[in-house]
Amino acid sequence: MHSLSLITLVLTAASAILAHAPVKSKRSEGLLTNAQRLKRGLPPLPPVARWSPTRHALVARASPVPCTTQTISGLIEVTDDISGTLYGYVTTDYFLGYSTFDPTEDPRTVSITIPCNPSADDLVGLNIASLISGGGGTNDHPYFGAIMSYDASDNDLSSANANYAWMGTTDLTSAVPTVTSNSAQDAQGAKQASESPVWTYDPATGALTLTWYNTDGSAATTYPVKVDSLLFATENVQHLAARLNRSDLRVVNYRLVQTTVVQNR
Ligand SMILES: *[C@@H]1O[C@H](CO)[C@@H](O)[C@H](O)[C@H]1NC(C)=O
Numbered sequence: 001m002h003s004l005s006l007i008t009l010v011l012t013a014a015s016a017i018l019a020h021a022p023v024k025s026k027r028s029e030g031l032l033t034n035a036q037r038l039k040r041g042l043p044p045l046p047p048v049a050r051w052s053p054t055r056h057a058l059v060a061r062a063s064p065v066p067c068t069t070q071t072i073s074g075l076i077e078v079t080d081d082i083s084g085t086l087y088g089y090v091t092t093d094y095f096l097g098y099s100t101f102d103p104t105e106d107p108r109t110v111s112i113t114i115p116c117n118p119s120a121d122d123l124v125g126l127n128i129a130s131l132i133s134g135g136g137g138t139n140d141h142p143y144f145g146a147i148m149s150y151d152a153s154d155n156d157l158s159s160a161n162a163n164y165a166w167m168g169t170t171d172l173t174s175a176v177p178t179v180t181s182n183s184a185q186d187a188q189g190a191k192q193a194s195e196s197p198v199w200t201y202d203p204a205t206g207a208l209t210l211t212w213y214n215t216d217g218s219a220a221t222t223y224p225v226k227v228d229s230l231l232f233a234t235e236n237v238q239h240l241a242a243r244l245n246r247s248d249l250r251v252v253n254y255r256l257v258q259t260t261v262v263q264n265r
Pocket residue numbers: 245
């Protein structure tokens with residue numbers, strides 16, 4: 001190769017680099033502080049908009065994603081209807097397949113799901129889902145509901161007799177006495193009708209009102225009662241007390257407490 005053409009090549013390359021040099025320096029100008037720019041005779045940069053009225057308006061206008069339902073989880077508190085005495089919380093334990101409550105046993109975590117802006121009707125006939133996690137009995141079913149006693153005269157609660165239901169866990173049913181799998185049937189073998197959608201919920205107080213639905217679909221006047229650590233439902237408290245020969249039978253109230261709410265989208 002002629003040395004002349006080598007020199008030409010080198011010069012061409014050098015001029016190419018030089019031609020690009022101003023572009024490089026221009027790019028780096030953007031990284032200089034205004035003080036450095038002033039020293040180099042460059043105009044100051046325009047102020048950076050940290051708060052944009054347009055962007056702010058957009059954020060404010062964007063409405064939150066509406067929730068469809070909310071799931072409220074907690075424990076079921078059992079208190080005396082008259083004195084308000086706290087008896088305990090519905091537990092994960094069973095007695096002959098019936099749910100118990102006891103201040104010393106593990107409480108059962110449950111949940112209900114209701115619409116986000118519930119109407120009064122939305123709060124009636126609810127299921128209480130029983131969140132079983134470890135522990136608990138061998139008779140668990142998905143819902144905490146009521147189970148007609150095996151020796152009842154029929155599947156209805158009535159002021160005319162001492163029929164009563166026990167609280168326990170059951171598979172999902174509609175709001176009529178239904179022979180299905182439940183905790184008492186598992187424990188005793190007898191086919192006993194149960195109901196899951198027996199709850200009315202008051203979001204303001206957490207109150208859970210129990211209603212047994214009779215065979216014709218009508219709502220029985222339902223009194224939740226307790227004897228020892230067992231929970232029952234009856235329409236005639238005096239008849240039941242006499243039948244069980246228990247003067248210490250008490251009417252109780254249920255309430256969902258220690259709640260956490262999840263908005264479902
Ligand atoms: C009813 O209970 C009382 C007091 O515990 C007892 O003395 C009585 O024998 C019981 N009656 C029946 C019929 O079981």
